[in-house]
Amino acid sequence: MNSPERETMQVPGQPSVGVELFSQNGVVMRNQASRSNEDVCPGTLRIVQYSSGKCFEWHPAVSVSSEEGDWAVVSKNDSNSDDTISFDVTRIKEYRVHPKNKRKIVFTLRDPREIYGAVFQTDSVDSLVAYIRQFYRTRRSTRDHHTYKIIEERTERTIQKSFCDLEFDFTRGKSSNPADSVRRLIRDFRQKPIQTALESAAKIADLYRYENGALSSETPEILSHSEESVSIADEYQIVSPTIKLPPREILSRGNPLSYEQWLQFHDAQGRITNSELVKKIIYQGGISSKLRADVWKYLLGYLPWEATTAEQIEIRNSKEKEYNRMKLQWQMVTPAQEARFSDFRDRKSLIEKDVNRCDRSLDFYAGENNSNLKSLHNILMTYIMYNFDLGYVQGMSDLLAPILFIMNNEVDAFWCFSAFMDKVASNFDVDQAGSKRQLLHLHELLSVMDPKFAEYLKNLEPGYLFCFRWLLVIFKREFSYDDTMTIWEAFWTGIPGPNFHLFVGLAILDTEKSAIMDSHSNFAETLKHINELAMKIDVNSTLSKADAIYRQLLAAEVSLPDPIRTILGLEPLQKEPNPLSDSESDAEDAPNSSPGHCNNGLSQSFNDDQFDIDTAIMLNYM
Amino acid sequence: MASRRKLLLKIIILGDSGVGKTALMNQYVNKKFSNQYKATIGADFLTKEVMVDNRIVTLQIWDTAGQERFQSLGVAFYRGADGCILVFDTTSMNSFASLDAWRDEFLIQSSPKNTENFPFVVLGNKIDLENRAVSTKRAQKWCQTKNNIPYFETSAKEAVNVEQAFETIAKSAIALEKEEIYNDFPGDIILDRDNKPNNGAACNC
Numbered sequence A: 001m002n003s004p005e006r007e008t009m010q011v012p013g014q015p016s017v018g019v020e021l022f023s024q025n026g027v028v029m030r031n032q033a034s035r036s037n038e039d040v041c042p043g044t045l046r047i048v049q050y051s052s053g054k055c056f057e058w059h060p061a062v063s064v065s066s067e068e069g070d071w072a073v074v075s076k077n078d079s080n081s082d083d084t085i086s087f088d089v090t091r092i093k094e095y096r097v098h099p100k101n102k103r104k105i106v107f108t109l110r111d112p113r114e115i116y117g118a119v120f121q122t123d124s125v126d127s128l129v130a131y132i133r134q135f136y137r138t139r140r141s142t143r144d145h146h147t148y149k150i151i152e153e154r155t156e157r158t159i160q161k162s163f164c165d166l167e168f169d170f171t172r173g174k175s176s177n178p179a180d181s182v183r184r185l186i187r188d189f190r191q192k193p194i195q196t197a198l199e200s201a202a203k204i205a206d207l208y209r210y211e212n213g214a215l216s217s218e219t220p221e222i223l224s225h226s227e228e229s230v231s232i233a234d235e236y237q238i239v240s241p242t243i244k245l246p247p248r249e250i251l252s253r254g255n256p257l258s259y260e261q262w263l264q265f266h267d268a269q270g271r272i273t274n275s276e277l278v279k280k281i282i283y284q285g286g287i288s289s290k291l292r293a294d295v296w297k298y299l300l301g302y303l304p305w306e307a308t309t310a311e312q313i314e315i316r317n318s319k320e321k322e323y324n325r326m327k328l329q330w331q332m333v334t335p336a337q338e339a340r341f342s343d344f345r346d347r348k349s350l351i352e353k354d355v356n357r358c359d360r361s362l363d364f365y366a367g368e369n370n371s372n373l374k375s376l377h378n379i380l381m382t383y384i385m386y387n388f389d390l391g392y393v394q395g396m397s398d399l400l401a402p403i404l405f406i407m408n409n410e411v412d413a414f415w416c417f418s419a420f421m422d423k424v425a426s427n428f429d430v431d432q433a434g435s436k437r438q439l440l441h442l443h444e445l446l447s448v449m450d451p452k453f454a455e456y457l458k459n460l461e462p463g464y465l466f467c468f469r470w471l472l473v474i475f476k477r478e479f480s481y482d483d484t485m486t487i488w489e490a491f492w493t494g495i496p497g498p499n500f501h502l503f504v505g506l507a508i509l510d511t512e513k514s515a516i517m518d519s520h521s522n523f524a525e526t527l528k529h530i531n532e533l534a535m536k537i538d539v540n541s542t543l544s545k546a547d548a549i550y551r552q553l554l555a556a557e558v559s560l561p562d563p564i565r566t567i568l569g570l571e572p573l574q575k576e577p578n579p580l581s582d583s584e585s586d587a588e589d590a591p592n593s594s595p596g597h598c599n600n601g602l603s604q605s606f607n608d609d610q611f612d613i614d615t616a617i618m619l620n621y622m
Numbered sequence B: 001m002a003s004r005r006k007l008l009l010k011i012i013i014l015g016d017s018g019v020g021k022t023a024l025m026n027q028y029v030n031k032k033f034s035n036q037y038k039a040t041i042g043a044d045f046l047t048k049e050v051m052v053d054n055r056i057v058t059l060q061i062w063d064t065a066g067q068e069r070f071q072s073l074g075v076a077f078y079r080g081a082d083g084c085i086l087v088f089d090t091t092s093m094n095s096f097a098s099l100d101a102w103r104d105e106f107l108i109q110s111s112p113k114n115t116e117n118f119p120f121v122v123l124g125n126k127i128d129l130e131n132r133a134v135s136t137k138r139a140q141k142w143c144q145t146k147n148n149i150p151y152f153e154t155s156a157k158e159a160v161n162v163e164q165a166f167e168t169i170a171k172s173a174i175a176l177e178k179e180e181i182y183n184d185f186p187g188d189i190i191l192d193r194d195n196k197p198n199n200g201a202a203c204n205c
């Protein structure tokens, strides 16, 4: 994994010993200028700081034995192996990132006989490039936009760079006119003085730290200290330095709503008397399994809490009629009609495929000619008549299957399912906007809770996608039926706010943090780790933690920016529209110059919930 | 010596929902077929170490959801693929007709260096079933028009041709990887920019 300055080790007084500044495994590297027919193989690329300067070193992976135990302290004179590549950074004339494949980079040295091509097998070269740009001034070649010349190592002089130079990231390489940058900076100062000041101060501080040669052992944020625009993390992010959350207070779960309790909540006419208390009990402890069929109907809004027994029967009858009518509609489609109705055919065939693959290991859905499969099919077919715009999307069968299992009746299952769908319909958007937004919200929440971890996950290309399955079917694939239902029930209560499921995700991420970060997992490893958690997560501790995190954020309410407040279900603090409209800045500048008076130092990505989804960094590849 | 060297190849399996992508991957890696696979949500991968041309190669095989709705997510996984397996169901004409779209989308989104030579194989799956809808000839013809993509008729259920198909993609991916390491970079860069004439139409943009 990319980990600049991991385990930095200083061995004083030994000139031949260096400190590893950067290391990347799985790199194939060779000198392009002197081709040999030797096999290519991956190895480790490092940047090592020696007393004489920084040095690039590449060793093939097979010679591990000779390096055992001293991977962080590399001896410079140990280049006995022919396979090893080593050159001083000062000898690099320029580098070029492959325009289409961001895993490839070429270093051209001043000596034309040395042109080193490197292919990163798993990651992009962004982290390496970011590293180089932190320590060297580079300039984009005028002949080739993908080539950057190394100008000089950043020195103390850099600090004396002008005000304009410090503002480069506001221009984002779009405008090279310093006057524009200054104007923008001044406007930013006016609009969001604290954030702007913090950003500028942080930049100066960072420059100062680097230029003093003090290689701080904490991982520096990726900076954009350069004049050129490159697609890597160009955004300067100050990650919530000022939001202080109160300690997390974990409450143990309560008991599930019992039959006796449930009876007591009924009045003589069959109304539910204190629905808020019922919800609270459910949120804290779930529902005992034999009550679920009854209580879910209220929880999902199929039956109103205040309906009398007589009214319930009436509602139930009319809902049954309505269901049967819609069911008849698709059942009446003749083969000749179907032959001319490809949309209908496609949906039907998708449903058939998914019904066949739906929880077949569960007794309720096992075996051939299982009548419950028939019911699943009928409900989903009827749902496409009910919600033709949405149609059938994979994942819906996962949401329906536990409901049918509980209701054991097509009509009730249909209406409970459609009520559930109303809550999560945006997950199934044609353009996936709903899913993308939720992944972004997850990131924003994590940025408040644990900025370092959030930053880490964001930098895994393609970001938070490994949480997609969680959110699409609200954890149905991660937990047993019973546990899934407990999570759903808590989510349906709407306590403590509308997005409790995101907090279940946060709780799991929090639990898995060290497993992911300590092993420097890349995207693939993280996805594997997350996928393999399925059926191994403890539901009660996860729900307790999710609840504790939610309350932690609510307690810090006043210091939270509006987008986070909105996710939590709180009113935004600022409502007045911004005097400077977007028309003044072009689309690329929008995140920087966007309105919200973000006076808590939060990153600009929080400024606007009407974010342009596709420009959100972590979603670049969706 | 050479055999000890490891290489990681990312292979991606594409095709309509229900053609058997997950079943094929599991048959190849775990030598199992189950009737209880669920529709894939998001993505997953399995790895398998194989010996190809006297070297150990780790295949990282990615399986994504086939439904059209999820394609905008699937493409996130295409990046950096070294090979692509296109699957259709021999009992479904629609799934065969989709191959063009899958291939095009893959090439656009992953934008490999060499579109012409990018390693593909095509699998016509479920040949154990009776109700065949796509003839061998027709599938072969399509493969020929796409720069002779190797074609296999497979059954994930009965383990027919699965091994062969994956071996083929691994071999062509390795061949390309090697070629790229040797040939890719020098073509991209100009050895000595300052001395070379800039081919007439110089553009200093």
Ligand SMILES: Nc1nc2c(ncn2[C@@H]2O[C@H](COP(=O)(O)OP(=O)(O)OP(=O)(O)O)[C@@H](O)[C@H]2O)c(=O)[nH]1
Pocket (backbone or CB within 6 Å): A356, A357, B015, B016, B017, B018, B019, B020, B021, B022, B023, B024, B034, B035, B036, B037, B038, B039, B040, B041, B064, B065, B066, B067, B125, B126, B127, B128, B129, B154, B155, B156, B157, B158
């Ligand atoms: N008879 C037969 N059935 C198969 C074969 N391969 C897969 N199937 C069945 O076809 C259905 C779909 O297989 P999957 O592997 O889940 O399909 P997929 O392509 O992964 O589908 P998505 O995940 O939705 O994209 C399952 O019910 C499998 O049991 C095969 O070779 N023969």
Ligand SMILES: [Mg+2]
Pocket (backbone or CB within 6 Å): B021, B022, B023, B038, B039, B040, B063, B064, B065, B066
């Ligand atoms: Mg699948």
